[in-house]
Amino acid sequence: MSTSRGRITAGYACLAVVALAGGQARAQQADGVSSSHLDELQQQVTAQTQKLELLRQALAEQERGVAELQRALNQERLAAARGRGGASAAQENTPIEPTLAQSQAQASPTPAQDAPPAQPVGRAPEPETRPPEVAQIFDQPGVLTPGGTFVLEPSLQFGYWANDRVALVGYTVIPAILIGLIDVRQVKTTSGIATLTGRMGLGDRFELEAKVPYMYVSGDTVSREIFTGSAVDRVFNATGHGLGDIEATLRYQINQGGMDAAYWIGWLRYKSRTGKDLFEVVTDCVTRCVGNATGTGLPLELPTGTGFEALQPGVTWLYPTDPVVFFGSFSYLHNFPRDNVSRRVLGGAEESLGEIDAGNIYGFNVGMGLALNEKASISLGYDQSIVGKTQQNGKDAAGAVRVVLGTLLVGASYRYNERSTLNLSLGVGVTRDTPDLTLTARLPTSF
Incomplete structure (x- = not known):
């Protein structure tokens, strides 16, 4: 009787040791899986941060381009309002620049691909440096002659x-x-x-x-x-x-x-x-x-x-x-x-x-x-x-x-x-x- 009880006790002890060993193994396996998953998430966060930084740089570049275009447009409107006519032949033959939405669509990367470098919106026309022309009534004109003219x-x-x-x-x-x-x-x-x-x-x-x-x-x-x-x-x-x-x-x-x-x-x-x-x-x-x-x-x-x-x-x-x-x-x-x-x-x-x-x-x-x-x-x-x-x-x-x-x-x-x-x-x-x-x-x- 005592012998059987001892054997049962020993059997339970063996089962406990086996369970403990299995738990430790499963814990170690779970820890490995969790660490690997965290590393993968960290890499994704880093990649997304880099993409956001590239997008931010592209957006800043586009905003600067839009500001330059707006200043150039203001100068052109002012020149037209002073009786100087429309754009010159060189400006009329200039290709149409991409819009802001198109530039953003080209510059924005998809999650499945890396972000490309920032794309410029386009080169704005050179700002007008000459004063606007007015009907001359005084002996001294206010508008200078362009260089070489x-x-x-x-x-x-x-x-x-x-x-x-x-x-x-x-x-x-x-x-x-x-x-x-x-x-x-x-x-x-x-x-x-x-x-x-x-x-x-x-x-x-x-x-x-x-x-x-x-x-x-x-x-x-x-x-x-x-x-x-x-x-x-x-x-x-x-x-x-x-x-x-x-x-x-x-x-x-x-x-x-x-x-x-x-x-x-x-x-x-x-x-x-x-x-x-x-x-x-x-x-x-x-x-x-x-x-x-x-x-x-x-x-x-x-x-x-x-x-x-x-x-x-x-x-x-x-x-x-x-x-x-x-x-x-x-x-x-x-x-x-x-x-x-x-x-x-x-x-x-x-x-x-x-x-x-x-x-x-x-x-x-x-x-x-x-x-x-x-x-x-x-x-x-x-x-x-x-x-x-x-x-x-x-x-x-x-x-x-x-x-x-x-x-x-x-x-x-x-x-x-x-x-x-x-x-x-x-x-x-x-x-x-x-x-x-x-x-x-x-x-x-x-x-």
Whole structure:
């Protein structure tokens, strides 16, 4: 009995040992399976992380490409709004770039394959670095000529102005009663200027301009001396024609503006004195004009030049903001003085004037341009110049005063084709010393 019980106990012990060994084996096998499964999951997570990183890089690249395309599109819209027309031939022949969805579909890998490298969306058009074109109403344009391009611009300007002058020589015994001479004069001047201008683009931001004018000027002076027994108007006529003052200008675009960012263009202008000046024409004086002259004191021939060399630095700005472009400039013109100046009087005599220093000029203007369609645009603006007093031998010349010239301008531009544009501008004087009417036509053609 005890022997059987011992055998049973031993049998249970053996079974327990066998069960324990089997459990340990199964545990070891389960641990191996679990470790292998975890390694496989870790590898999958690592692969998915790498794929997500590649997708993130591809998406960032696509976003940058879309941003560049949007900026280029804004520039193209602005250019079209300023009357420059559609895209150029090179842009029209550019293949259509893949869309963002297509690029993402090409760049996104499937779970069964490795992620390919990021695919670029495409190269955006080069951003426009030139200011938008507007109808030109001022003498200094705001848009530079592209590098390697030559622009030939013939222009024709017509001007007219009339001034009234009353000279009182006498004395008064009671207010409003004059005893003496009253000289009333009305001066009417008509001018026509034909100018040939050439501009050459030097690189992306430099421009050189040369201007050669030919002038025709006609003046009529109507006067009547009261208290002299004459009831007939006296008319004095004078004309002048010939080459004017040749000019040269260098311009440089200082910065690269854009939508809601101003363009700044600096320039330096040199004006010669190739035209016939006031000191070279004959003056209607029988004796010296400085003394008690017996002639009219007026020139028998009108000059075509100022008689002074000048240097004028300035800066032009343009601020595009849809749908208009604001523009303007600031400048300072310095006239170089002349020494040993003399003028001719009737009879061939020479009258010495000494040193003459013409007044310097401070100028500014401001305007705005608006596109009507792809070919036509209009501009409105105001131009003002402040002319200093002329000095003779270091002192203010007799009768010299400071003069303010103000002109209100309106202009229109029509682009015939990619090479030629017609510009018309009308100026109306708002001060007494400014020409009453100025009409200018320009036809710039690029080569």
